Structures are given as structure tokens and as C-alpha cells.
Amino acid sequence: MAKVKLLIAEDDVVIAHNLSFSLEDMGYAVCQVVSSGEELLLEVHKHNPDLVILDITLEGKLDGIDTAAILSKSSNIPFIFMTALSDKETIDRAKLTKPHAYLVKPFDVRTLQSSIEVAIHNASSRLQQPATAVQPAVGAANPDGATPEETGNYLLHDALFVKVRNRLEKVALGDIVWAEAQDIYSNIKTSQHVYLVSQSLKNLEQRLPSKDFMRVHRSYIVRLTAIEAIEDNNILVGGKHIPIGNTHKDALLKRLQII
Template identity: 45%
Template sequence: MSGIKILLVEDDWIIAKEISLSLHDLGFEVLAHVESGEDALKKIAEQKPDLILLDIGLSGELSGIETAQIIKKEHHLPFIFLTALADSSTIEKAKLTEPYAYLVKPVKIETLYSTIEITLYNAAQRKDVTPFLKEGLTINDAIFVKTKGRLEKLQLNQVLWVEASDIYALVCTASGKYLLNTSLAAVEEKFPSDSFLRVHRSYIVNVNKIEAIEKDELFINQQRIPIGKTYKDKLMSKLSFL
């Protein structure tokens, strides 16, 4: 996402390098990489990042949690904690700073992208949250999706399938993919059940867009989508046969 400036606060050089490369690949700008909470606070005051990736276990005088407390109190900027497998006591302390999310190291690029996208959206909408999904949707309704820093209207009849992306949902159309600030389970509940059907624990499909079925897979827009055993009977009952 061009124009989004991220400050990376991580005292492990190798991990920081890997995350920096991933951020560049995703189109974000790494404003700076610093190794201590003290340096992070200086950079924040000087350069005003849009988002901070903050290691919990910093080795400087300020811990990541102490740094987060100052960021929250004085700068009001969104931050995401980076953590290894921390103990429950540390996590409980971290929760009190109200981070937007946690990323467990090593960080997968897909998880990094989805977490940052949702964080930026939530940060922008904190004062006026726009719900993505209303009750009683029909196939002719539209929803608003986050793309290129703004909300755009998407007709449900354009949706090919929806797939899980960590704890969020990725709406797939012929023209692109859009991240929803909600879970796949919430999509299943709100999308019209006469047209959208869960066929796998990670996929909901628009049954009107199915082009073919082969053993334990179906095809939409030349994309193979797995069919879970527990969902196959319900799927087949939705289809017409000659």
C-alpha cells in the first residue's frame, strides 16, 4: 500500500531484515528500523509513522510494553506487537496497552498483510465504525470493502468465493480480492444462503459461479477450490442434475 509509513522496532537484526523485506514486497514504506524503545519514541516524534510494529521483548531500558504505554498516552498511534511465544504473564501485561493486534514470530507475509490492513482500517474507523455486513442480505445487495485506503461498493452477485485469511475473510471476484473486517463464520451467517454455501472450513462459494466439479474439488473462474467431506452432501443437494 503506497504511502503507508511503518516504523519497525525490533532488536533482532535478522528478524527485522526479513520483516522489512516483506513490508517492501507488500508495497509499504519502512520509515525506519530501530532496536530500542528510546529510539522508537525519538523516531515517532520526528517522523510521525502511520503504524508501528513493536517487539514486546526489547533489550533496552524500555521494554516493548513500556514503550507501547507511552505511544498510547502521548502519540495515539496504532501499534502491533511482535512476539515470540511469550508467557501468559507478559501477554496479560501487553493486553493492558490495547494493541491493535499481535504477530507471532516468524511472521508469514500473508499474516503480515492481513493484520496491517485490518489495523489501518480499524485505526481510521475508531471514531465512526462502519459495519461491513448488515442483516438480511440478498444476492442483489452490495457491501462495502476496503481497498486502496478507501471503502468501495461491491455487489454480492460479483463475488465468486470467500476464503479465510487468518481470523478475517477475503472476498474474491473476477477483478480482485478484498479483505473484510470479519470472520468467515460471520460471512456464512450474513450472506444469502440460497446463493452462498460453505464447501470447506476455509471456503464459501457462490454456487451460481461453479463451473465444474471433479472428485473433491470444484472450479470457479479456473480456480480449484477444495470440497470438505462434511460439506459435500449439502453442496450436491444445491445443484441441479440431468
């Protein structure tokens, strides 16, 4: 299972070191620690983190707020400010960049963790409306069959975040084998785990890319590349026999190369 990747910008070596250890103890992956805004802007596109945590006071010409403003224009990566500054002028500057959280030092690890989890959850589910695109009529379907309100433009296109106990775990789309309806919930199966999520199969179908996934039964979605065999009216996926619905069989066969 892929860990949530965090990039830290902090100019105090001791604080950066302790923060990195604390985050790794929580189960996150710290992909890089930098001390300046300029370095952050160079490294962020190399590592593509899920979240950036940055101090407002940094080395170099760019402070944390300047850096965040540039970052928000060049990417959709969410970010959290951490700082000892709580004056109105600084907060007003920070608000213009629309951070996902603003933590005033000192703060405890539980506050940090909850801020990270909320920030990632909001970032992964927030709908982004294109500023220049012509908006379809309400209820109009896109090429995948889902309405604009249902699909949106998610910040992370290669993963879902699934709530497990008191944390959100990153599940790469490439690891998902199949999904199964469970009343108003759904099971998501990866090679290692089965997750119960509070989404109907219909809603989940709209979040999974149609080029990789397909509804094959009223109760099942499968990843096409995970199909091992087709026998009669069943698909073998990850060692599980999944039924093929009559209304889906022809469409499924058209997606496969049969010789």
C-alpha cells in the same frame, strides 16, 4: 499515491532486515527501523508513521510493552506486537496497552499483512470520545453540520484508507479533487485514480474537512483549491465540468475571492 508508512522496532538485525524487505515487497513504506524503545519514542514523532510494529524484547531499559504504553499516551498511532513470548503474564501485560494485533513468532507474511490491514482500517475509522468534553445531546449537530456519532475524532486527519481489492490504500486528502455520488456508493477522484467506495456521498461529506471541501451539487463534492474556473452553472475541476446546484451556488460564491 502515498504509501502506508510503517516503523519497526526489532533488536535482531537479521529479523529486522528481512521484515523490512518483506513489508516493502508488499507495497508498504518502511520509514525507520530501530532496536530500542527509547529510540522508537524519539523517531516516531519525526516520521509520524501510520503503524508501529514492535517486538516485546528490545534493547535498552524499555521493553516493547513499556514503549507501547508510553506511545499510546502521547499519540494515537496504532501498533502491533510481534514476539516469541506467549505466556499468560506477558499477554496480560500486553493487553493493558490495547494493541491492534499480537503476533507470535514465527508467523507468515500473509498473517502479517492481514494484521496490518485490519489494524490500520480499525484505527482510521474508530471513534474516539473525548474523556473530559461535555457531550452534546444525541442528534445535535456540530459546526460542520454533522452529528457527533457521524464525525468523531479519527486517528488520521490527513488521509482516508480506501479498500482496493485485498488491501487498504492510503489516499491523502490533499490529493482528492472531487467526489461523485453513485447510487449508495461514491467515486473519489484524485489526480491519478478514481476509487469506488462503499460510502454514500452524505457519509463521505462528513469525513472530509469542510474548510477544504464543499458540496456543490446533490451528486458532487469538490476540493475548493482544485477549482479551475466557473462558467455559467458549472465548475471546471481537474478537466471535468461539474454542475452547481441552485441551493449551493450562493454558498459557493461566498467561499471564493471574487474581484
